[in-house]
Amino acid sequence: MPSSNQLTATDARSSQAPGIIKWVRANLFSNWFNSILTITLIPAVAYILFIVFRWVFISADWSAVTSQPLLFGVGQFPRDQIWRVGISLLSIMFLIGVSWGKWGGLLRSIGIFATLLFFGFAILPFQHEDLSIPIFTIASTVMTIRFFLGLISLFIIIGNFIGRLEAVSKRLIIIGWFVTPIITVILLSGFDNSELLPSITTTLWGGLLVTFLLAFGGIILSFPIGVALALGRRSKLPVVSAFSTIFIEMVRGVPLVTILFMFSFIINLVLPPSAIPERIVRALMAMTLFSAAYTAENIRGGLQAVPPGQMEAAKAVGMSGFQTMFFIVLPQALRAILPAIVGQFISLFKDTTLVVIVGINDFLGIGRSIINSTPEFLQLQLEVYVFIAIIYMIFSFLMSLASRKLEDALGVGER
Amino acid sequence: MASIKSSPDQNASIPFYRDERWLQSAAQIISAILIIGFLIYIIINFFIAADNRGLNLGFSFITEAAGFPISESIIEYDPSMSFGRAFLVGVVNTLRVSLLGIVAATILGASVALARLSQNWLLSRMALLYVEFHRNIPLLVLLYLWYFTVFSQFPNVQDSSELSRSIYFTQRGIYMIWPRLTETGGIFLIAVFVGIFGALFFWISLRRRREITGQQTYYIQVSLSVLIILPVIGWFLADGNPLWIDVPQFQRFNFEGGMRLTPEFMGIFIGLVTYTASFIAEVVRAGIQAVDRGQIEAAKAVGLNSLQILNLIIIPQALRIIIPPMISQYLNLTKNSSLAMVIGYQELFGLAKIAINNAGRAVQIFVMVMLTYLFFSLLTSTILNIYNRRIQFITR
Numbered sequence: 001m002p003s004s005n006q007l008t009a010t011d012a013r014s015s016q017a018p019g020i021i022k023w024v025r026a027n028l029f030s031n032w033f034n035s036i037l038t039i040t041l042i043p044a045v046a047y048i049l050f051i052v053f054r055w056v057f058i059s060a061d062w063s064a065v066t067s068q069p070l071l072f073g074v075g076q077f078p079r080d081q082i083w084r085v086g087i088s089l090l091s092i093m094f095l096i097g098v099s100w101g102k103w104g105g106l107l108r109s110i111g112i113f114a115t116l117l118f119f120g121f122a123i124l125p126f127q128h129e130d131l132s133i134p135i136f137t138i139a140s141t142v143m144t145i146r147f148f149l150g151l152i153s154l155f156i157i158i159g160n161f162i163g164r165l166e167a168v169s170k171r172l173i174i175i176g177w178f179v180t181p182i183i184t185v186i187l188l189s190g191f192d193n194s195e196l197l198p199s200i201t202t203t204l205w206g207g208l209l210v211t212f213l214l215a216f217g218g219i220i221l222s223f224p225i226g227v228a229l230a231l232g233r234r235s236k237l238p239v240v241s242a243f244s245t246i247f248i249e250m251v252r253g254v255p256l257v258t259i260l261f262m263f264s265f266i267i268n269l270v271l272p273p274s275a276i277p278e279r280i281v282r283a284l285m286a287m288t289l290f291s292a293a294y295t296a297e298n299i300r301g302g303l304q305a306v307p308p309g310q311m312e313a314a315k316a317v318g319m320s321g322f323q324t325m326f327f328i329v330l331p332q333a334l335r336a337i338l339p340a341i342v343g344q345f346i347s348l349f350k351d352t353t354l355v356v357i358v359g360i361n362d363f364l365g366i367g368r369s370i371i372n373s374t375p376e377f378l379q380l381q382l383e384v385y386v387f388i389a390i391i392y393m394i395f396s397f398l399m400s401l402a403s404r405k406l407e408d409a410l411g412v413g414e415r
Numbered sequence: 416m417a418s419i420k421s422s423p424d425q426n427a428s429i430p431f432y433r434d435e436r437w438l439q440s441a442a443q444i445i446s447a448i449l450i451i452g453f454l455i456y457i458i459i460n461f462f463i464a465a466d467n468r469g470l471n472l473g474f475s476f477i478t479e480a481a482g483f484p485i486s487e488s489i490i491e492y493d494p495s496m497s498f499g500r501a502f503l504v505g506v507v508n509t510l511r512v513s514l515l516g517i518v519a520a521t522i523l524g525a526s527v528a529l530a531r532l533s534q535n536w537l538l539s540r541m542a543l544l545y546v547e548f549h550r551n552i553p554l555l556v557l558l559y560l561w562y563f564t565v566f567s568q569f570p571n572v573q574d575s576s577e578l579s580r581s582i583y584f585t586q587r588g589i590y591m592i593w594p595r596l597t598e599t600g601g602i603f604l605i606a607v608f609v610g611i612f613g614a615l616f617f618w619i620s621l622r623r624r625r626e627i628t629g630q631q632t633y634y635i636q637v638s639l640s641v642l643i644i645l646p647v648i649g650w651f652l653a654d655g656n657p658l659w660i661d662v663p664q665f666q667r668f669n670f671e672g673g674m675r676l677t678p679e680f681m682g683i684f685i686g687l688v689t690y691t692a693s694f695i696a697e698v699v700r701a702g703i704q705a706v707d708r709g710q711i712e713a714a715k716a717v718g719l720n721s722l723q724i725l726n727l728i729i730i731p732q733a734l735r736i737i738i739p740p741m742i743s744q745y746l747n748l749t750k751n752s753s754l755a756m757v758i759g760y761q762e763l764f765g766l767a768k769i770a771i772n773n774a775g776r777a778v779q780i781f782v783m784v785m786l787t788y789l790f791f792s793l794l795t796s797t798i799l800n801i802y803n804r805r806i807q808f809i810t811r
Contacts (some may be wrong), residue, residue, distance in 0.1 A: 027536035028535060028536055028537060032549055034535045037533075037535050037537075037538060038535060038537055041537045041538060041541070109750070200676060236439070236440055237443045239444075239446055240446050243446070243450050249793075251790065252792070253793060254785050254789055255788060257753045257754065257756070258766060258781070258784060258788065261768075261781070262781065262785075266777065266781060268464070269465065270458075270460050270461045270464070271457075271460060272460060313486040336719050346551075350551075350553035350554070352553075353553040353556065354555060354754070356555065356756075357756065357757060364556060368559070379561075381564050382560075385559050385563070385564065389560065392551065396550075400551075
């Protein structure tokens with residue numbers, strides 16, 4: 001048979017072929033080079049997948065990870081006071097649930113994700129650890145971590161239904177969001193000489209608790225400082241602009257570790273002893289200032305992207321400088337640089353691991369101390385680090401996903 | 416005050432607290448007082464604290480003997496040498512891992528970006544997986560993974576695994592064969608460098624002449640022949656044996672000879688490279704994708720082949736977009752090298768910490784370290800910004 005006939009025959013067939021074959025042709029065998037590439041890659045990928053699956057489900061020994069889930073969660077936080085962490089977590093997750101019910105959209109994705117996450121952790125084969133709760137002695141016998149994590153995912157769903165009620169106003173929920181973090185911090189740190197809430201020194205805090213405190217604390221605090229620095233740098237007042245520029249460039253010119261180090265050790269020399277905050281707070285200050293400098297540069301880029309006509313129009317309708325900035329320029333600037341800001345927040349979240357260097361046991365630090373605590377675990381480093389990497393990956397990925405959804409909602413790049 | 420009084424026609428109706436000039440100067444003075452006041456407060460506290468603790472704030476310690484060993488250095492060092500020397504070792508070690516890392520990360524990142532843009536679905540998905548994995552985990556976790564689960568887990572020196580008798584993987588590092596200069600090798604080395612720079616010089620100047628005058632200058636042929644002929648001349652000037660091959664030999668307890676790469680160096684190097692490459696890959700991909708499709712179609716229409724399209728159309732335009740974020744990635748890599756401390760590679764920051772533990776003087780050492788990083792950051796960004804400005808200018 002002549003080959004040209006054959007060719008036309010296959011062409012005719014392929015145009016009628018089902019979608020999947022067409023797709024394979026277009027994406028895997030579009031030309032001879034691609035075909036060779038695909039044929040060599042398939043066995044390689046299959047082999048890697050085989051190795052990974054065999055390791056995860058057969059040869060890996062996850063005991064270092066599963067034996068002390070509480071350590072990963074809260075570090076050395078006193079076990080008889082652990083209910084304080086529990087209640088904080090429960091109330092925040094409940095608020096997420098309520099907000100999901102009220103607004104939907106992005107919060108819906110976050111709510112569903114959180115529900116699945118806690119449910120997933122509840123069914124993962126972590127070892128049971130009893131939570132002895134002094135007040136609710138009856139509850140403590142059933143109050144295993146597993147039960148509690150399940151309870152959280154239940155609370156999110158309950159919150160979702162409550163949020164749908166008309167009686168719950170949006171204002172109430174927003175007030176809740178402002179109040180809860182403050183209550184959480186008070187609940188976790190406690191008071192001196194208190195029977196019910198004895199103060200817990202932050203040196204005992206650890207694990208994911210510290211990671212999230214540093215990350216969210218840093219994000220919330222660094223954002224307004226970053227806005228102020230960006231406005232300061234663009235200010236017409238030379239003194240303000242010079243100080244902002246010097247600060248931003250100096251912070252961006254040195255590694256975060258040096259700043260963390262400065263706040264951990266040099267601060268003893270420049271502040272009177274009574275004014276020196278606790279170690280974790282010093283770390284938070286360092287992370288905040290570091291992140292603020294980068295946020296400021298991002299925001300400055302956004303400010304430059306706002307057309308000057310906007311500002312002139314605002315002035316023409318009689319807005320004051322303050323109104324122009326906060327109602328016209330900043331909203332547009334922030335919308336334009338949303339991806340960059342979220343990227344900065346993700347890297348702040350990842351950078352919280354550096355507090356290990358100044359001796360704070362965050363999530364990664366706990367992993368290291370678990371490895372070093374038991375000789376057998378020294379052989380299980382891969383498992384521990386892979387687990388840690390996956391947890392960080394989940395949250396970073398969630399943040400970038402949220403950013404993409406928010407961009408869609410705000411119509412970034414469309415208007 | 417006098418100026419206000421002298422022009423009453425304008426300012427008579429505006430009270431000073433509504434006058435913009437007044438408010439602006441007041442804002443400046445207040446912010447300056449606040450900031451400078453805070454700085455003075457800090458400095459006074461600092462001197463009080465330094466006095467109370469009897470701190471020595473001089474820099475004379477730099478010439479004193481350091482007294483601590485350094486695990487690896489490519490310049491000569493022993494504990495009897497000065498603190499200044501130890502500091503220099505730290506700077507060299509930082510530069511070593513940063514410069515090598517920048518080169519390697521650029522190559523890896525560009526390759527991943529090309530794979531990401533490949534028409535082959537499998538390849539582009541694998542590149543995406545690589546990028547997402549590395550971008551979403553902290554660098555420190557990656558460093559721990561590479562160092563504690565790979566490079567420090569190699570077999571003992573006695574039962575090292577080898578690759579064709581030229582590379583040995585051991586717990587004490589990777590030993591591999593390495594060319595070293597003989598006594599006459601210096602001449603050869605000079606010839607090679609002159610060849611490289613001569614080739615670059617001819618390439619740039621002849622090419623520019625061709626662009627200006629339009630006459631054929633054979634810039635490719637000329638610079639290639641310079642690149643080849645000069646090292647050959649150097650080879651003969653060096654009596655035909657400028658190099659000898661240093662082969663690692665297993666002695667009684669350890670390897671001797673060859674090039675040794677410590678596990679610590681490999682950990683920070685590979686960690687930094689794989690991490691930064693994922694960011695560079697995204698930068699390069701975004702730059703290439705930002706080139707207008709119409710440009711490529713137009714190039715095809717006027718008959719350029721695919722190599723010419725890449726060389727003359729895509730790369731010059733993509734570079735304009737790529738270079739600024741690339742600069743910040745390079746700076747990030749250099750600053751991130753300070754994390755090497757956690758796995759024991761002794762670069763600037765790690766050595767500073769050791770020096771502080773040994774000799775105190777935290778403040779002075781700290782100031783030196785921060786100024787060094789600041790110097791490198793500002794230097795790099797200045798040089799690359801100048802290059803960036805030139806490239807923006809030429810292509811527009």
